[in-house]
Amino acid sequence: MNTTVMNVINGRVDLFSARVPRYTSYPTAPHFHAGVTDATLRQWLHDLPEGMPLSLYVHIPFCDTLCWFCGCHTTVVNHYSPLQSYLKHLYAEIANIGPLLKGHPVTHLHWGGGSPTILAPDDVRGVKAALEESFAFAPDAEFAVEIDPRGLKQPMVDALTEAKLTRASIGVQDFDPKVQQAINRIQPYEETRDVVNALRAAGLKSLNIDLIYGLPYQTRANVARTIELSLSLEPQRFAVFGYAHVPHFKKHMQLIRDETLPGAEERFEQFELAHRLLSTAGYTAVGLDHFAVPEDSLAIAQKNGTLQRNFQGYTSDDAPALIGLGASSISALPQGYIQNKPEVPEWRKTIEAGGLPVARGIAISEDDKLRRGIIEKLMCFLAVDLALFGKTTADFPREMAALQPLIAEGYVVVEGSVLRVPQHARAAVRLVASVFDSYLANSKAVHAVAV
Numbered sequence: 001m002n003t004t005v006m007n008v009i010n011g012r013v014d015l016f017s018a019r020v021p022r023y024t025s026y027p028t029a030p031h032f033h034a035g036v037t038d039a040t041l042r043q044w045l046h047d048l049p050e051g052m053p054l055s056l057y058v059h060i061p062f063c064d065t066l067c068w069f070c071g072c073h074t075t076v077v078n079h080y081s082p083l084q085s086y087l088k089h090l091y092a093e094i095a096n097i098g099p100l101l102k103g104h105p106v107t108h109l110h111w112g113g114g115s116p117t118i119l120a121p122d123d124v125r126g127v128k129a130a131l132e133e134s135f136a137f138a139p140d141a142e143f144a145v146e147i148d149p150r151g152l153k154q155p156m157v158d159a160l161t162e163a164k165l166t167r168a169s170i171g172v173q174d175f176d177p178k179v180q181q182a183i184n185r186i187q188p189y190e191e192t193r194d195v196v197n198a199l200r201a202a203g204l205k206s207l208n209i210d211l212i213y214g215l216p217y218q219t220r221a222n223v224a225r226t227i228e229l230s231l232s233l234e235p236q237r238f239a240v241f242g243y244a245h246v247p248h249f250k251k252h253m254q255l256i257r258d259e260t261l262p263g264a265e266e267r268f269e270q271f272e273l274a275h276r277l278l279s280t281a282g283y284t285a286v287g288l289d290h291f292a293v294p295e296d297s298l299a300i301a302q303k304n305g306t307l308q309r310n311f312q313g314y315t316s317d318d319a320p321a322l323i324g325l326g327a328s329s330i331s332a333l334p335q336g337y338i339q340n341k342p343e344v345p346e347w348r349k350t351i352e353a354g355g356l357p358v359a360r361g362i363a364i365s366e367d368d369k370l371r372r373g374i375i376e377k378l379m380c381f382l383a384v385d386l387a388l389f390g391k392t393t394a395d396f397p398r399e400m401a402a403l404q405p406l407i408a409e410g411y412v413v414v415e416g417s418v419l420r421v422p423q424h425a426r427a428a429v430r431l432v433a434s435v436f437d438s439y440l441a442n443s444k445a446v447h448a449v450a451v
């Protein structure tokens with residue numbers, strides 16, 4: 001196994017130096033290739049079974065200011081004209097692809113970024129109306145938007161409400177002023193609270209809060225205080241991400257000096273603390289990094305075994321086809337994955353020429369499907385029963401050999417055809433999953449640390 005994936009030091013697995021993918025897809029994005037084209041997408045859409053429900057993802061890759069920790073695909077803009085131009089082409093993309101998906105009900109819609117709330121309120125209405133014109137929305141369709149609460153005003157709340165928002169996902173990260181300064185994101189608690197109150201007053205029922213641990217100058221005391229303040233906002237869900245520091249890949253992260261970052265064991269303790277505080281407050285841990293009140297659809301999906309993982313993380317969205325719209329967005333179809341052109345100018349040019357702006361993708365083989373299933377179960381439930389896939393451990397001799405050091409550490413337990421990562425070892429689950437990744441050994445991609 002690649003040493004950047006799992007280091008064994010003096011016979012022991014060094015969990016903290018392990019670098020493995022986050023497995024929001026399998027095969028992972030670095031293995032997408034240009035052999036998958038506009039024509040492939042047209043064929044795959046054409047072959048979708050009649051009436052198969054769809055999930056739509058719309059990417060808005062713009063922000064007002066740059067948070068130095070940001071790993072998202074976004075650009076900072078100082079005026080609205082790039083957004084106007086982007087929207088013009090987004091409308092064209094929606095109009096081009098909509099007719100290829102006639103008869104498929106849309107059950108889920110997610111806007112991410114970047115910051116979708118950088119749009120003018122009327123443009124929020126406009127994009128939703130364009131989607132409704134080109135696609136058939138189910139009457140109870142979920143509509144989630146990633147919201148940056150900084151500077152968000154009532155007209156945006158009104159526009160989101162009119163657009164039938166069902167879940168707001170609010171970026172918080174950490175409420176400590178020193179941490180906020182070090183990540184170039186000043187966001188007072190009071191401002192966040194006012195946005196949450198305004199959304200609730202408008203009838204919003206479901207709220208998610210994004211937090212990050214492992215940020216510069218962050219301590220366990222900061223994490224505890226941030227969670228205490230966040231709990232007062234009574235969200236239905238939390239996402240608690242580990243800061244993925246990849247300064248060689250995202251140059252602006254060089255503005256965060258290494259010596260200000262908590263070490264690997266402190267990161268681990270910060271997450272354990274978050275886990276304990278949220279569990280004590282009545283939230284159910286979902287997958288690796290999400291928490292939800294027991295009556296939330298995510299907690300229910302975990303309980304009844306239907307939880308899934310996609311590019312937005314953990315989801316109860318069970319639509320078998322996800323269509324990505326906007327630059328860099330990824331579609332996940334039963335036949336494979338397809339990514340749109342990541343750079344706005346190229347994405348725009350293809351749309352202007354009437355094409356679907358495909359950059360790359362990958363068709364999924366039967367072996368990929370099997371491994372994807374195993375990896376997804378591990379990532380969602382910390383356990384997989386190979387018998388579900390008609391297999392036993394004997395069918396995976398290479399993988400079982402690679403698992404031996406992890407079994408010896410107690411990071412994974414094998415009981416017949418079941419592989420289980422005990423709760424105390426949950427930080428090892430990506431590493432366990434990576435053993436089933438048949439692309440990883442030859443991969444040149446560099447990933448953030450697993451813990």
Ligand SMILES: C[S@@+](CC[C@H](N)C(=O)[O-])C[C@H]1O[C@@H](n2cnc3c(N)ncnc32)[C@H](O)[C@@H]1O
Pocket residue numbers: 069070071072112113114115116146147148149170171172173210211212241242243244245
């Ligand atoms: C697109 S942003 C959310 C919406 C909005 N732009 C905002 O920041 O409020 C999605 C989330 O990804 C997480 N995130 C971004 N960069 C990250 C990184 N390098 N490591 C871990 N989480 C990150 C943050 O928690 C952020 O809220």
Ligand code: SF4
Pocket residue numbers: 062063065066067070071072074113114115148171
């Ligand atoms: S974290 Fe959100 S607001 Fe900050 S730069 Fe990234 S996408 Fe933009």
